[in-house]
Each structure stands twice: as structure tokens, then as C-alpha cells.
Amino acid sequence: MKKLVITIxxxxxxIPVIAQDTTKEKDSIEILEEVQISKHxxxxxxxxxxxxxSVDEFLASSTAISFIxxxxxxxxxxxxxxxxxxxxxxxxxxxxxxACTDKMDPITAYVESNNxxxxxxKSGQEGGLNGATVAGSIDLKRKASTFSMQEQWKGAYQTGFxxxxxQLFNLGNVSYxxxxxxxxxxxxxxKADDYSDGNNTEVAHSxxxxxxxxxxxxxxxxxxxxxxxxxIFDEAKNVGYPAxxxxxxxxxxxxxxxxYKQLFEKGLVKVWDTKVYFNTIEHYMDDTTRPENLVHMDxxxxxxxxxxxxxxxxxxNNVASEIQxxxxxxxxxxxxxxxxxxxxxxxxxxxxxxxxxxRYAGLSMNNSLDIAEYSExxxxxxxxxxxxxxxxxxxxxxFNPGAPQEKTRLLPSLHAGxxxxxxxxxxxxxxxxxxxxxxVSEGYGYYIYNSFDxxxxxGNPNLKNEISYEGNAAASFxxxxxxxxxxxxxxxIQNYIIGRILSLGSPMNYQSVGVKGYxxxxxxxxxxxxxxxxxxxTENLHWKGTLAxxxxxxxxxxxxxxxxxxxxxxxxxxxxxxxxxxxxFSGDLxxxxxxxxxxxxxxxxxxxxxxxxxxxxxxxxxxxxxxxGAENVLNQYYSTYADWGNIPRMGRNIFTSLQIxx
Amino acid sequence: xxxxxxxxxxxxxxxxxxxxxxxxxxxxxxxxxATDEYVFEQAFLLTSNGYQISVEVxxxxxxxxxxxxxxxxxxxxxxxxxxxxxxxxxxRLDANEDAYSCPHAxxxxxxxxxxxxxxxxxxxxxxxxxATWEFYLTxxxxxxxxxxxxxxxxxxxxxxxxxxxxxxGNNGVQYYIALIAPVSPGVSENELxxxxxxxxxxxxxxxxxxxxxxxxxxxxxxxxxxxxxxxPEPSMGNHSSPNNEDLTQGSDGLYYGVVNYTMTGNWTLNxxxxxxxxxxxxxxxxxxxxxxxxxxxKSELHIDILF
Numbered sequence: 001m002k003k004l005v006i007t008i009x010x011x012x013x014x015i016p017v018i019a020q021d022t023t024k025e026k027d028s029i030e031i032l033e034e035v036q037i038s039k040h041x042x043x044x045x046x047x048x049x050x051x052x053x054s055v056d057e058f059l060a061s062s063t064a065i066s067f068i069x070x071x072x073x074x075x076x077x078x079x080x081x082x083x084x085x086x087x088x089x090x091x092x093x094x095x096x097x098x099a100c101t102d103k104m105d106p107i108t109a110y111v112e113s114n115n116x117x118x119x120x121x122k123s124g125q126e127g128g129l130n131g132a133t134v135a136g137s138i139d140l141k142r143k144a145s146t147f148s149m150q151e152q153w154k155g156a157y158q159t160g161f162x163x164x165x166x167q168l169f170n171l172g173n174v175s176y177x178x179x180x181x182x183x184x185x186x187x188x189x190x191k192a193d194d195y196s197d198g199n200n201t202e203v204a205h206s207x208x209x210x211x212x213x214x215x216x217x218x219x220x221x222x223x224x225x226x227x228x229x230x231x232i233f234d235e236a237k238n239v240g241y242p243a244x245x246x247x248x249x250x251x252x253x254x255x256x257x258x259x260y261k262q263l264f265e266k267g268l269v270k271v272w273d274t275k276v277y278f279n280t281i282e283h284y285m286d287d288t289t290r291p292e293n294l295v296h297m298d299x300x301x302x303x304x305x306x307x308x309x310x311x312x313x314x315x316x317n318n319v320a321s322e323i324q325x326x327x328x329x330x331x332x333x334x335x336x337x338x339x340x341x342x343x344x345x346x347x348x349x350x351x352x353x354x355x356x357x358x359r360y361a362g363l364s365m366n367n368s369l370d371i372a373e374y375s376e377x378x379x380x381x382x383x384x385x386x387x388x389x390x391x392x393x394x395x396x397x398x399f400n401p402g403a404p405q406e407k408t409r410l411l412p413s414l415h416a417g418x419x420x421x422x423x424x425x426x427x428x429x430x431x432x433x434x435x436x437x438x439x440v441s442e443g444y445g446y447y448i449y450n451s452f453d454x455x456x457x458x459g460n461p462n463l464k465n466e467i468s469y470e471g472n473a474a475a476s477f478x479x480x481x482x483x484x485x486x487x488x489x490x491x492x493i494q495n496y497i498i499g500r501i502l503s504l505g506s507p508m509n510y511q512s513v514g515v516k517g518y519x520x521x522x523x524x525x526x527x528x529x530x531x532x533x534x535x536x537x538t539e540n541l542h543w544k545g546t547l548a549x550x551x552x553x554x555x556x557x558x559x560x561x562x563x564x565x566x567x568x569x570x571x572x573x574x575x576x577x578x579x580x581x582x583x584x585f586s587g588d589l590x591x592x593x594x595x596x597x598x599x600x601x602x603x604x605x606x607x608x609x610x611x612x613x614x615x616x617x618x619x620x621x622x623x624x625x626x627x628x629g630a631e632n633v634l635n636q637y638y639s640t641y642a643d644w645g646n647i648p649r650m651g652r653n654i655f656t657s658l659q660i661x662x
Numbered sequence: 663x664x665x666x667x668x669x670x671x672x673x674x675x676x677x678x679x680x681x682x683x684x685x686x687x688x689x690x691x692x693x694x695x696a697t698d699e700y701v702f703e704q705a706f707l708l709t710s711n712g713y714q715i716s717v718e719v720x721x722x723x724x725x726x727x728x729x730x731x732x733x734x735x736x737x738x739x740x741x742x743x744x745x746x747x748x749x750x751x752x753x754r755l756d757a758n759e760d761a762y763s764c765p766h767a768x769x770x771x772x773x774x775x776x777x778x779x780x781x782x783x784x785x786x787x788x789x790x791x792x793a794t795w796e797f798y799l800t801x802x803x804x805x806x807x808x809x810x811x812x813x814x815x816x817x818x819x820x821x822x823x824x825x826x827x828x829x830x831g832n833n834g835v836q837y838y839i840a841l842i843a844p845v846s847p848g849v850s851e852n853e854l855x856x857x858x859x860x861x862x863x864x865x866x867x868x869x870x871x872x873x874x875x876x877x878x879x880x881x882x883x884x885x886x887x888x889x890x891x892x893x894p895e896p897s898m899g900n901h902s903s904p905n906n907e908d909l910t911q912g913s914d915g916l917y918y919g920v921v922n923y924t925m926t927g928n929w930t931l932n933x934x935x936x937x938x939x940x941x942x943x944x945x946x947x948x949x950x951x952x953x954x955x956x957x958x959x960k961s962e963l964h965i966d967i968l969f
């Protein structure tokens with residue numbers, strides 16, 4: 001680790017020196033902008049309320065995304081009320097797969113807000129560009145500075161302290177650009193103790209420490225072409241999971257890529273963008289910090305992925321197309337080793353992921369056709385081949401005798417949408433169809449303990465593809481002062497994969513109560529509705545409100561788990577000179593449609609109030625923002641529908657932060 | 663540019679190649695229990711009446727439990743003798759010189775394919791001051807009969823997957839169950855092979871020592887061995903596995919079933935032994951409750967294994 005940091009620092013120092021030798025040339029790479037097909041607004045990494053947010057907090061501010069939380073760290077994002085296995089979560093289009101069988105390391109845990117520029121969320125099959133999906137896609141866009149005609153140094157430093165869990169964070173990033181070179185880097189450090197809930201009781205095992213750094217270099221090989229290499233290194237240590245019987249001792253991720261980008265001034269093809277990437281994750285869970293546990297157990301996991309993506313953007317007359325080739329190879333390994341009480345006895349060992357290889361290759365396409373000035377048709381699709389192999393298929397044979405060691409699946413996808421603007425109104429309708437392959441755990445998992453419903457989960461290599469049929473519609477009105485938008489989508493998912501209690505076998509983990517096998521329901525349906533409104537009361541006083549509702553049912557009319565009840569948020573933002581004031585009130589109603597079958601219980605309604613104030617000023621040339629605020633001002637004791645083990649959320653939290661930019 | 667690539671390459675190489683924790687070498691771990699290479703080796707050589715008799719067992723060692731025994735008989739010209747009649751009787755003498763035997767193949771038949779005479783013995787005791795083992799062989803070749811006697815040492819079986827048990831059934835009969843396979847099980851479906859034998863009480867008066875009628879054993883015919891594997895370790899809370907199959911007799915007289923081991927470690931094979939008519943001769947049912955923290959209950963008829 002030390003070596004790495006030193007090397008990075010060294011690199012950061014050495015690059016400008018080399019870079020300054022290069023002569024300036026006429027820059028044309030800036031002039032051409034990337035052809036944007038999707039009309040989605042990419043969100044900036046900052047919420048309305050809090051400027052120094054974690055990636056999780058940021059995602060939580062989107063209505064399409066909710067979270068499963070097992071503690072204060074590494075929340076699992078749910079898109080359209082569906083988990084990570086139904087969504088494709090990528091970093092700049094790169095597939096990264098977590099190495100924890102308990103899904104404690106979603107990809108969002110391996111980035112930091114100061115090396116991200118935006119998060120691109122697409123709902124349903126529209127998000128199929130990066131690979132097969134049902135729920136949609138979340139693409140984390142890394143910061144990438146552009147070449148600059150003039151030599152340019154930019155940087156930012158952010159520090160802050162949060163009182164509830166004594167979280168101290170320091171984030172810094174710096175970039176250098178000239179007409180030939182770009183070099184940038186970021187480094188961040190967060191350390192938090194246990195947090196306290198609304199009853200001022202400390203929630204044990206909720207601490208964490210995280211270091212993240214990133215590095216990027218770009219070089220312009222010709223006026224219209226550039227190469228770029230990027231790396232992210234992330235290390236988390238001593239991360240507690242209050243909802244689980246064990247904690248994270250150490251996780252490490254290295255995410256690297258090399259990109260070649262070529263622009264074309266003439267012809268059909270406007271941009272050709274190719275990237276090769278490699279990432280590797282190690283994730284070590286153990287329970288040495290839980291002396292009360294009956295069994296000592298280690299659960300290390302490793303996930304290594306390499307891949308290629310190549311994209312061209314085409315534009316001719318009123319048609320714009322994006323065609324992307326994706327290919328990747330992932331190897332997921334997870335082990336569990338239990339130690340008998342008499343340590344002289346032999347340990348007990350099994351693979352929870354028996355060396356499972358996943359290979360995917362697919363071609364996807366998104367097109368948009370401007371029919372008239374105010375209407376647009378988008379359509380696209382993809383075709384992918386998904387291949388799985390379990391090296392130690394013996395493990396899978398215990399529950400699925402004779403299952404094939406290798407399995408190849410074809411994953412087609414289609415979608416179309418129509419968008420029309422009539423005066424101040426905008427209407428959109430869309431439909432989609434797509435397959436997804438079972439995830440590594442669903443297909444090949446072996447006694448993966450789920451502390452939410454307290455069952456050990458076993459995969460099934462013979463699961464059928466999950467097939468999604470979806471429809472969506474949106475309507476919005478916008479005037480100078482008022483914006484109202486309503487969105488609705490409906491998924492009919494055939495062969496919906498979910499864990500069902502098996503009459504076979506008995507639990508392996510001592511906390512668990514039985515064994516569940518991943519099986520396919522005939523179908524399940526999911527309905528999502530959201531409404532946003534914003535109103536400018538005066539020039540300086542703005543109001544915003546959102547309302548979201550979802551319902552998920554299985555084929556027997558039973559409730560699906562992890563479906564968010566009706567939730568709301570209303571916020572006011574007031575600006576006075578260099579001061580800004582925000583307040584937000586948000587909550588969920590009672591979770592009436594909970595699913596006892598999947599370990600859920602009725603979660604009562606809750607609402608919380610947040611408040612913050614900021615002051616912007618300049619110290620010489622530095623733009624400085626100072627912020628203080630409080631979350632859960634009323635110190636409510638609550639937990640949400642998706643909190644494992646009904647672990648209470650954080651009570652009142654006063655936060656402060658300081659941001660300096662140059 | 664080159665310098666970056668080089669440096670970046672070095673950084674990547676060091677990070678990529680160095681995992682903090684080493685991955686488990688699963689295959690090596692499995693072969694740990696069966697450390698010896700399992701090959702037949704000569705245990706001893708007898709010479710008599712111009713013939714050589716080479717006795718081979720796995721590793722050249724007799725172990726407590728099931729032992730497959732190969733006899734190679736050659737004449738003066740080093741030609742294999744194919745038409746000998748061979749009988750085999752293992753005798754154990756205790757400190758009082760009382761004689762006992764153990765399940766064995768009395769008549770040792772010739773295997774033309776392998777050119778040896780095939781027998782077995784299921785030793786129920788390790789050699790010690792109270793147990794001295796001797797082999798008695800009677801060989802008849804072309805109307806010429808000679809008897810051989812040789813002392814052997816029976817070692818304890820280091821591989822618990824080849825463990826055995828002996829017990830008196832509720833019908834008063836002495837039974838023996840010896841595991842034959844899997845020698846090196848995996849976390850998988852394993853074919854479980856066992857030999858089940860019984861002691862036949864002598865029906866005739868004692869003749870000259872060693873009188874085979876006094877030491878008669880036979881394979882139990884048509885029985886069923888109901889199987890319920892468990893992990894007895896308290897922390898495993900009476901863990902079991904799915905898709906196991908009870909043992910039934912195959913055409914070679916041995917009993918075949920399927921055992922699934924869900925992880926490595928200590929396992930107990932709990933049995934209920936039923937005769938041809940389905941009556942229980944020995945064994946009790948094991949509760950299926952999940953009891954973390956308590957050592958798993960075992961059937962009164964069980965064999966412990968470890969891998």
C-alpha cells in the first residue's frame with residue numbers, strides 16, 4: 001500500500017515535467033462534442049442538501065434508486081426496486097463485479113465522489129447498452145478533464161466532519177491539462193466510528209475506514225485522437241456490518257482501463273471509442289471482532305474481470321446511432337472456512353462460489369430518429385451471449401445432481417420509445433423486452449447466508465433466463481416557474497428468480513434457519529410510479545417535491561420483498577447573497593405490502609427532517625464554500641423497509657464541510 | 663509516455679499479482695487426508711514347495727478395516743499358477759492365546775484378467791500386545807496341498823474414510839460394517855461403498871486348529887443400510903446434506919449408496935441397519951432439529967469419517 005501511494009505521488013509530480021515539453025497545437029478535440037443519444041440528464045455528484053456526499057448518499061437522492069443497507073457503508077443500490085443482479089452497474093461502461101457473496105460490496109463502494117463526474121441512470125431496456133439487464137443501468141462516469149489550449153491546473157479540496165459517527169473525511173483532487181496532455185489524480189480518506197440511532201444508542205459494528213485514489217493520463221496522439229489510461233485504487237478496512245454476523249477486515253479494488261478515442265470530421269461515423277479494462281477485487285470477511293459468535297468463520301472472496309468495449313457514434317441527417325460491442329470475462333471465487341471450537345480439530349471448508357467464470361459478448365445499438373422538430377423516436381436492442389462455467393461443479397451437484405458444468409445462454413433485448421413535445425408539455429411512451437442470465441450467486445452460489453431472512457441460499461445452474469416485458473410512460477409540464485413530471489413503468493418478468501425454501505438439506509451457518517434455493521417463479525410484476533415537481537416561489541426561494549410508489553407481486557399475488565412503500569420528499573431552497581439555506585422533509589409510509597415469506601416484517605412509517613446552510617466566499621483566487629447542517633434533526637428512531645435486521649438508521653447528525661476549489 | 667506506461671505497468675503488476683490472502687488450494691487440501699499413494703505393494707513373500715506366493719495389499723500395509731488382498735502364485739519357472747485352490751484364514755490371538763478371526767474371503771478365487779488370486783480381510787483390531795494376527799493359507803496345486811502360516815501386523819487406518827465398526831445386532835448376531843469408498847471424498851456427491859459381514863456361529867464341534875468352521879463369516883445378503891450423514895461439530899448444529907441414497911447390495915456382494923458432503927471436516931455416517939425383510943437390526947433415528955452449539959446426536963450405529 002505504501003509503495004503504491006508513493007508511486008502515485010511520484011507519478012503526479014513527474015507528469016507535469018514531461019508534459020510541459022510538448023508544443024501546443026491547434027486543438028480540435030474540444031470542438032466536436034460527443035453525440036448524445038439519450039436525453040437523460042446526467043446527475044452531478046452533489047445532492048441539493050449536502051455538497052460533500054458519499055456516492056451512496058448521492059444515488060439515494062434519485063427517485064429511481066433505493067438502497068438495501070446493512071450498515072453505514074456500501075449500500076446496495078436498487079434500481080426500479082430491483083437488486084444489483086437485475087441491473088447493470090458499470091464504471092465508464094466497464095463491468096466490475098463485487099467479490100462478496102453477501103453483496104456487501106456493490107460497485108458503488110469502490111469509487112469515491114471526488115473521482116466521479118456524474119452518474120447516468122437509465123431505466124429498463126434502454127439501459128441495455130452496457131449489457132443485458134432487466135431493471136436498467138447505472139453507469140458511474142469518472143472525472144475526465146479535457147485537453148486545454150492553455151496550460152491549466154485545477155484542483156479541489158474538501159474536508160468535513162460529521163458528529164454522529166465522528167466521520168472525518170478529506171478529499172482532494174488535482175488535474176493538469178494542456179493541448180497534448182492531461183494528468184489528473186484524486187485521493188480521499190474517510191474514517192468513521194459507530195453511529196448512534198435516534199435513541200442515542202450506539203449501533204455496534206458500524207464503523208469504517210476507506211481510502212480511495214485515482215489516476216488518469218490522456219495524451220493526444222493526433223488532432224482527432226487520444227489515448228487515456230485510468231486507474232482507481234480503493235481500500236476499505238475494518239468495516240462493520242451491524243446487520244450481519246461478521247465484518248469486513250479488508251477489501252481492495254484495482255480498476256484500470258486504457259481508452260482510445262478517435263473523432264471523425266467527415267463521414268457517417270463521428271466517434272469511435274474503444275476501451276480495454278482490467279479490474280480485480282479482494283474482499284475478506286471474518287468475525288474476529290465478534291467474540292460472541294459460536295463459530296469462527298472466514299469468508300474471503302475474489303473477483304477478477306477483464307473486458308473490452310468499443311463504441312461508434314453515427315449521425316446522418318435526422319438519425320443518430322450508438323453501436324457498442326461489449327465483451328468481458330469474470331472469475332468469481334468465494335470461500336468459507338469454519339473453525340471448530342476445538343481448534344486442534346480440522347477446519348471445515350467449502351466454496352460459496354466454486355470458481356465461477358462468466359463470459360459475455362454482446363452487440364448493442366441505440367438509435368434516435370428526429371421525426372419532426374418536436375418529436376423523436378428512439379429504438380434499439382442488443383444480442384448477447386452469456387457463458388458460465390463452474391470449476392468445482394461438484395459443489396453445485398449436491399443440490400442439483402447432474403447440472404451442466406458449462407452453460408451458454410442467448411440474451412436478446414429490444415426497446416422503443418416515442419417522445420413528443422407539445423407546447424409546454426412533454427409526453428413519452430416506451431416498451432421493452434429483454435433477457436438476463438442468472439447471476440453467479442443465483443446460478444452457482446453455495447450456502448450463501450442471507451441475514452435478512454436468515455436462510456442459506458443455494459444456486460441452481462439450470463435456471464432459465466429471466467425475461468422482462470416492460471412498458472413505461474412519462475408526462476411533464478414545464479413553465480418558467482413550475483415543472484411537474486410524472487413517470488410510470490410496469491415490468492412483467494417471466495421466470496422471475498427468487499429464493500424459495502427447500503425441503504432438502506439443512507442450514508450450514510449456525511445463525512440460519514433453513515436452506516433456500518434460487519428458483520424461477522412463473523412470473524412477477526413490478527410497478528413503479530414517481531412524480532416530481534419544482535416551483536420557483538420567488539427568484540431566490542425554490543420548492544421541490546417528489547412522490548414515489550412501487551408495488552411488486554409474485555404469480556400468486558404475494559408481495560415481492562424489498563419494494564419501497566409510498567415515499568415522499570419535499571424541500572425548500574433559499575438563496576440570499578452568498579448564503580444558501582436548504583431544508584428537506586422526507587419519509588416513507590407504513591410498509592403494508594411486506595413479504596413475510598421473504599423475511600420481511602411490517603416497517604412503520606417514518607419521516608425525517610434535514611437542514612443545511614452554506615456560505616460561499618473567496619480566499620484570494622480560491623472559491624470556498626462552508627457548509628453546516630443536520631440530518632434527522634428531530635432525532636427520529638427509525639429503520640426503513642430495506643434495512644437488514646431492522647437495524648436503526650442514524651439519529652441526529654450534524655455535519656460540517658469546507659470545499660476549496662481552484 | 664513510455665515512462666508512464668512502464669511505471670504504471672510496474673504498479674499494476676505488483677498490485678495484481680499480490681493477493682493479500684492466498685486462495686485455498688482445494689485439491690491439495692482434499693488429498694491431505696489420503697496422504698499415501700494408494701497402490702498395491704507386496705506385504706510379504708512366502709516360498710514353499712517350489713512355489714512363490716506374493717501377498718499384496720494397498721501400500722504393502724495391513725490396516726484395520728477393509729483390506730483387499732492379492733495373491734500372486736508363481737512356480738519355479740516364474741510362470742503364474744492359474745489353477746490353484748487357495749483358502750485363507752486370518753487368526754487373531756489375544757493375550758490368553760484365545761483365537762478369533764474377522765470377516766474374510768475363505769476361498770480365494772483366481773482372477774484371470776489380473777493374474778492374481780483375490781481375497782479380502784476386514785481386520786477389527788490393530789496389532790498390539792493383546793492382538794497378534796496370523797495368516798493361514800492352504801494351497802492346492804495339482805493335487806499337492808501345503809499349508810502356510812505367516813504373522814502380520816495390522817496398523818491403525820489413518821484415513822477415517824476407510825473406517826469400520828462392529829456390533830451385535832438385536833438378533834444376537836455379530837456384524838461388521840467396513841467402508842471401502844470413497845477413499846478421498848470431495849465436497850460433492852460421493853459413491854459410498856461398504857462391506858457388511860456377519861459372524862456365523864459354529865454348527866459343528868471344534869476340529870484341529872485352525873478349524874475354518876469355527877471362524878466362519880459371510881457377506882450379509884439383501885440388507886439395507888439407511889444413511890443419514892451429519893456434521894457432529896457443535897458449531898455445525900447437526901448439519902446434514904441432501905440427496906443421499908441408502909446403501910443396497912450390488913452384484914459383487916458389496917453395498918452401494920450415495921453420500922453428499924457439503925463441506926470438508928468431521929462427518930458422522932448415521933446408519934439404520936435393516937435385514938432383507940425390513941426389520942431393524944441396529945440403529946436409531948437421528949433428530950433433524952438444527953441445534954447450534956450442541957454436539958450432534960448420533961445413531962447407535964454410526965461411523966465417523968473425516969476429510
